[in-house]
Structure formats: structure tokens, C-alpha cells
Amino acid sequence: MAAVALKNQLNAHIASMFAAGFLDKQFQELQMLQDDGSSPGFVSEVVGLFIDDAEKITGLIAGLLDQPVVDFDKVDALVHQLKGSSASVGAQRVKLSCEQFHSYYEAKNRDGCVMALALLRNEFYDSRSKFQTMFQLEQQIEACS
């Protein structure tokens, strides 16, 4: 009974993530890989790797923007990497934030990049929090089973 309630809560939570634009259909692709039964915990593993990697990348970008002379090519490369990484797990808001970053480093605009990074980080932290809630619910469901 508790498991059913938790499953409903989890489904509602995921639905709200889709509705609010945190997730796109790529996340559904990952869920399908897990749902066929051969890889339980696969989604949490992949998203966990994404979260760790994104944390590292945003830190590197911040470090580059802190330098007296900003290497915008490296900023470009890191944002491209994070965009690909977020796209691969369906973290849509993070991906879109990366796209908004583009015009600032193209223009070699440090202040613009700093602002874009702040927005990107906000979206990333919000997404991370949503994912963590999702995985906590999954763990509770698993514990009930």
C-alpha cells in the first residue's frame, strides 16, 4: 500500500518535471532502457554521472572566467561538453542554459558569460534537486518491495 502511494508520488513528480521543462524525451529513452528489466538502477547511475560531471564542468568554467585573460575557446569547449552531457540525459533546462551561453562567449563578453554561468548554475542546481527527489522516492519504493 505504501509502495503504491510512493509510486504515485514518483510518477507525479516525474510528470511535473516534464511539464516544467526540466526533462525532455531523451529521459524517456533512458527510462525505456531501465524499464525492460535488464538494468535496474540504470537511470540513477547515468544521471548521477551527469550530475558529478556537470558540477566539475561548471567549476572549471567559473575558474576560467576568473582569470585575468579569459580563454573563451576553452569556455566554448566546456559549455559544448555540458550541453552534450545534459542532452544525453534529457536535462532540458540545463541544455537550454548552455545554448544561451553561446552568444556571450562568441562575443568574448566576460560579464555576459559570468551572468550566463550564474543562470546555468541555477538551472543545474534546480535540476539536481529534482533528480535527487526522484531517486529518493525510488529508493523508498525499493525499500518497501
Place this chain on the structure above:
Amino acid sequence: MENAAFASGAGIVQAYPGGTMRVLAVEEDPAYLTALTEMLQRHGYQVTAKASPEEGLRALQDNLEGFDLVMTVVRTQGPGIDGFEFLKHAAQRYPVILFSGVEPEETKMRGMLEGACAFLTKPLRDEEVRNVWQHVVARRRLNAASGADARGSDVVAVRQDETVARKRGLDDSGEGGSDGRTAKKNRLNSWSEEELHAAFVKAVEQLRGTEGN
């Protein structure tokens, strides 16, 4: 039986001559490397996953016969070679699929001109991953055709086999007799790769006595 084996994507991959297709997957993004590996395995591929083109190149050098296909990310952040440099080494021996985030067409063109058999955009769709076996088969056919052009005696052997089969009364092509054989000999030089392959398969089946089964 053949149709049943091919009913699932895994069936096609596992029916591959020589056994399951072996893919070397190279990607710096750990999340995507995990996802891509899972997708490939779900479709029946045997996957070796490496976290950089540098590691991928070492894997190839350590086991030259160990792979049928290479899939590699193009852009890398870490030290060592990038995907394009890796492509130069790998494409000499293997079909190579490049993948990346959204890239300009010039980048994709560069990849194709430098030897890639495909340049895909991340994240790859499930259908794209399922169908990578096609590049292996295409490369094998290309290699076989290149080999057949260089080895004229093999073509003669095919023709001689058909002659033997005809003498045994197994050939009902209606091209029996010396006139028929001469006509076929004259056509030989104008055969396309597909005709040559079909003739070879027919000859083998005739020798086995399995044609039409």
C-alpha cells in the same frame, strides 16, 4: 529460421558471421558512455567502452582483431588525441562512426572525408544505435570487392565451380553447353559487384545441393 533470427535487432547482430558484433565505444562524458554502452548491449552488441580516444587507440593496438566497429566522440577535453586523430588511425582497419553534439556541416564533412562511415548527433536515437551493424556489413562487402578485383583466379574458380555443378545436372539455368559457358565467360568482365556476389553464393549453394531449399 533465418527470419526468426532476424526478427529482433539482437538477432541480426548475433547472426553476424563470426558471432556477435564487437564495438569499441569511446566517449569522454561518463554519463553518455554508460548510456551508449547500455543501448548497444541491449541490441546484442559486445561492447568495449573507453573514456578517451587515447585509451581507445591503445585498445585497438592491443587487440587488432578484437573489434568489428569503432564509435567515437569527436570533441574531447582531456589530454591526448581527439576523435579526428583517432579516426585517422582506426579508419584504416575498421568502419568508424563519429558522434558529437550539434556540429556545423563543415565538421561533419571533414569527418566523412577523413574516413568516417557516418557522423551522428548526440544523443543517438535508439534506431541509429540498433542499425550500426550495417556499417560493418558495408565495409566487409567493400573489402571483399576490393579483394576480388585483385584476385582474378578466384573469379575463375567460381566459374569453374558452376561448370562442375552444371555437369552434375544441378544447374537449371539453361545456359548449359559450350555456347552457354562461352557467353557467360564473355559477360564475366561486365559483372557488377552484386552480380559477382550472387554468382558466388549460387555456386556455393549448388555445390552444397541446397539451392532452392
